[in-house]
Amino acid sequence: MAALLELRTLSKSFGGLLCIDHLDLRVGEGEIVSVIGPNGAGKTTLFNLITGVYEPDGGEIVFDGRNIVGLEPHRITNLGIARTFQTLRLFLNMTVKENVTAATYGKTKARVWQSALRTPFARREEREVDALAEEKLAFFGTRLAGYRMQQPAYSLSYANRRRLEIARATGTSPRLLLLDEPAAGMNPVETHEMTELIGRLRREGGYTILVIEHDMHVVEGISDRVVALDHGVKIAEGTFDQVATDPRVVEAYLGVKATREEPEGP
Amino acid sequence: MPRIGTDEWVEQQELRTEYYTGLTAPARRAFDRVGPGPRFFAFLAICAAFPFLTDSPFLIRVGVNVLLFALLALGLNIVVGWAGLLDLGYIAFYGFGAYMYAWVSSSQFDVHLPTELAIPLVVTASALLGLLLGLPSWRLVGDYLAITTLFFAQIFVELALNLDRINLPWRDQPLDLTGGPNGIPGLDPMRILTIDFLQTRDYFFLLLVVFALVVVGLYYVNESRTGRGWRASREDPLAAELMTTPVNRLKLLAFAMGAAIAGLTGSIFAAVQTGVFPQNFEVTLLIMIYAALILGGAGSISGAVLGAVIVASVPEILRTPENARLLFYAALVAVLVATVRPWQRLAAVAAATVVFGVAVHELVSLAWPAGDEGASAGGSLGWLLDSWILVPAEHQDTIGNVGFVLMVAGLLALTVLGGDRRLVVLVPTIYLAAFVWENRLIAQPSVTRQLLFGALLVAMMTRRPHGLLGTPRVENPI
Numbered sequence: 001m002a003a004l005l006e007l008r009t010l011s012k013s014f015g016g017l018l019c020i021d022h023l024d025l026r027v028g029e030g031e032i033v034s035v036i037g038p039n040g041a042g043k044t045t046l047f048n049l050i051t052g053v054y055e056p057d058g059g060e061i062v063f064d065g066r067n068i069v070g071l072e073p074h075r076i077t078n079l080g081i082a083r084t085f086q087t088l089r090l091f092l093n094m095t096v097k098e099n100v101t102a103a104t105y106g107k108t109k110a111r112v113w114q115s116a117l118r119t120p121f122a123r124r125e126e127r128e129v130d131a132l133a134e135e136k137l138a139f140f141g142t143r144l145a146g147y148r149m150q151q152p153a154y155s156l157s158y159a160n161r162r163r164l165e166i167a168r169a170t171g172t173s174p175r176l177l178l179l180d181e182p183a184a185g186m187n188p189v190e191t192h193e194m195t196e197l198i199g200r201l202r203r204e205g206g207y208t209i210l211v212i213e214h215d216m217h218v219v220e221g222i223s224d225r226v227v228a229l230d231h232g233v234k235i236a237e238g239t240f241d242q243v244a245t246d247p248r249v250v251e252a253y254l255g256v257k258a259t260r261e262e263p264e265g266p
Numbered sequence: 267m268p269r270i271g272t273d274e275w276v277e278q279q280e281l282r283t284e285y286y287t288g289l290t291a292p293a294r295r296a297f298d299r300v301g302p303g304p305r306f307f308a309f310l311a312i313c314a315a316f317p318f319l320t321d322s323p324f325l326i327r328v329g330v331n332v333l334l335f336a337l338l339a340l341g342l343n344i345v346v347g348w349a350g351l352l353d354l355g356y357i358a359f360y361g362f363g364a365y366m367y368a369w370v371s372s373s374q375f376d377v378h379l380p381t382e383l384a385i386p387l388v389v390t391a392s393a394l395l396g397l398l399l400g401l402p403s404w405r406l407v408g409d410y411l412a413i414t415t416l417f418f419a420q421i422f423v424e425l426a427l428n429l430d431r432i433n434l435p436w437r438d439q440p441l442d443l444t445g446g447p448n449g450i451p452g453l454d455p456m457r458i459l460t461i462d463f464l465q466t467r468d469y470f471f472l473l474l475v476v477f478a479l480v481v482v483g484l485y486y487v488n489e490s491r492t493g494r495g496w497r498a499s500r501e502d503p504l505a506a507e508l509m510t511t512p513v514n515r516l517k518l519l520a521f522a523m524g525a526a527i528a529g530l531t532g533s534i535f536a537a538v539q540t541g542v543f544p545q546n547f548e549v550t551l552l553i554m555i556y557a558a559l560i561l562g563g564a565g566s567i568s569g570a571v572l573g574a575v576i577v578a579s580v581p582e583i584l585r586t587p588e589n590a591r592l593l594f595y596a597a598l599v600a601v602l603v604a605t606v607r608p609w610q611r612l613a614a615v616a617a618a619t620v621v622f623g624v625a626v627h628e629l630v631s632l633a634w635p636a637g638d639e640g641a642s643a644g645g646s647l648g649w650l651l652d653s654w655i656l657v658p659a660e661h662q663d664t665i666g667n668v669g670f671v672l673m674v675a676g677l678l679a680l681t682v683l684g685g686d687r688r689l690v691v692l693v694p695t696i697y698l699a700a701f702v703w704e705n706r707l708i709a710q711p712s713v714t715r716q717l718l719f720g721a722l723l724v725a726m727m728t729r730r731p732h733g734l735l736g737t738p739r740v741e742n743p744i
């Protein structure tokens with residue numbers, strides 16, 4: 001499988017704290033890869049590096065054959081990497097539909113004067129953007145469609161806000177979706193629904209997905225491959241079962257049993 | 267139907283939607299049906315008819331001021347309302363536009379460009395200045411940007427005051443750029459194609475055309491990708507950037523467009539006034555523009571216009587005591603209608619106030635005849651008020667002052683009381699307000715004017731903190 005995203009010896013430190021330490025990672029076209037790890041393992045920093053929020057100290061980020069290190073975040077997203085936020089960052093005072101249409105900025109071209117004069121080109125583009133937003137929202141069934149499209153985003157419930165985060169990310173027409181804890185704070189029914197949804201995103205939307213998740217049921221349900229991080233270092237990689245039983249992963253999550261050092265016997 | 271991914275609430279929303287209720291419901295539904303386009307044309311038609319309804323140069327001049335204010339508020343709305351950047355240097359663009367027009371259309375440098383060339387030049391130069399002064403917004407937000415841009419506003423006035431004797435090595439005479447405190451007088455009137463703009467009335471129509479074009483253009487821009495980009499960057503700059511919006515570029519665009527509109531307005535202002543002076547562009551004016559925008563509702567085009575109409579016209583209306591009195595009673599009635607509900611209770615309060623006044627009037631007349639022999643102010647409401655309000659012939663000031671203190675006590679009591687007790691206190695407080703008005707305030711129009719205007723702003727902002735036509739906003743819980 002061709003690699004859509006490839007990280008090569010990626011490093012990032014804040015002051016003396018090494019957050020990502022010579023990390024190598026490949027995400028193939030059409031794969032769903034989960035990143036797990038205890039708090040502070042560097043998972044969200046990884047997303048911030050990929051999307052250009054932080055610039056890495058060293059290493060390469062190759063997306064679709066192109067090194068994207070140093071590009072401005074809006075350019076990186078425009079190349080086809082869209083993300084959601086663990087701490088929801090919706091445009092709360094804009095309508096649900098506008099949240100998605102705002103994400104089409106990079107894919108549209110109308111200049112200000114064309115918009116001000118409402119030229120045929122600007123009008124056609126607006127119609128396309130509108131249709132695209134409705135299509136992306138329709139993916140979520142009646143949760144975000146219908147009259148809700150015209151409601152401000154702050155009127156949505158917590159779970160619907162999480163869904164809108166994903167809808168907004170798909171509004172940028174990405175190839176790779178980075179989902180930062182999509183099921184955080186959800187009840188079991190909603191979590192189950194989110195698991196189904198992530199599967200559908202690949203099946204019907206055709207997205208490649210890199211996901212950070214703490215809920216192991218979700219991770220088990222969606223992942224082709226699981227990568228475990230601890231202190232910015234990849235400690236395990238493989239199928240869910242391989243990683244979940246890896247002693248280093250268990251140690252990272254639970255610590256080691258306190259044992260007295262035994263002298264090596266004869 | 268699959269259980270997962272469906273939402274019964276959404277399907278039933280038609281049934282749950284609450285429509286307007288009460289007496290004003292049909293009017294409000296009709297207003298909604300008309301839509302923004304026809305509403306705007308109706309407003310333009312009223313404005314266009316205005317110069318034909320009056321010959322008074324003073325009123326035409328007020329009309330010009332209203333349109334100047336509206337244009338300034340619309341330009342400021344781009345930066346503050348849409349892009350969410352607190353720009354206190356905005357007034358500098360207005361002043362720059364005015365001075366720029368003066369440089370190319372007066373004897374200052376003996377340059378007399380045709381207006382068709384001067385205006386595009388002014389607009390372009392203002393937009394470029396906007397780009398330049400917008401640069402700090404890349405790194406600064408909120409209060410930090412505000413104080414930095416306030417510096418630009420201050421330095422503009424200082425430059426205008428002092429750039430009249432610039433010594434340049436290659437010139438014998440010092441260069442006079444701004445005319446210093448005396449400004450630049452004697453500007454050319456505008457002439458566009460074959461139309462000469464000679465009277466204030468002509469400029470009113472020019473401003474109306476510019477206003478119409480700006481409103482339509484801004485309305486479409488707000489609905490476009492650019493408008494969404496601005497609002498997204500205001501809501502959450504990081505999320506906007508990560509959703510393909512070039513936030514920094516859009517900030518500069520907002521500054522440039524706001525500056526272009528301010529510069530254009532400035533050039534017309536300079537032509538109307540046939541001169542530019544540093545004191546035309548002081549921070550007081552900036553505060554009034556902000557007041558207009560915030561009162562109307564930042565982020566809303568119609569709000570900016572309404573705010574400008576109020577801020578530019580109400581102080582003028584209040585200049586004559588007769589108008590001030592009408593406005594006072596109209597505001598009193600409006601506040602009661604808006605706050606006392608249901609209408610049965612409102613009717614009871616109104617009736618009680620009338621009865622209370624007449625009773626007090628009769629009792630005092632019997633006990634102390636001089637208590638009601640003061641000069642009645644007369645006017646169109648005189649016949650109504652004469653048998654209701656007391657105007658003592660002696661000690662009018664002292665009694666008025668006592669009444670003022672009692673009224674303040676009544677207002678304070680109203681804020682803490684609830685239920686029926688509130689209604690009981692309300693009646694004498696209304697009467698006291700009218701009493702103080704007739705005995706004290708009407709005698710001092712200049713103080714009254716400021717006081718009433720301030721009270722009006724406070725009352726309107728308390729009732730609608732997000733502005734008259736603004737939308738309530740929630741802040742990002744970050």
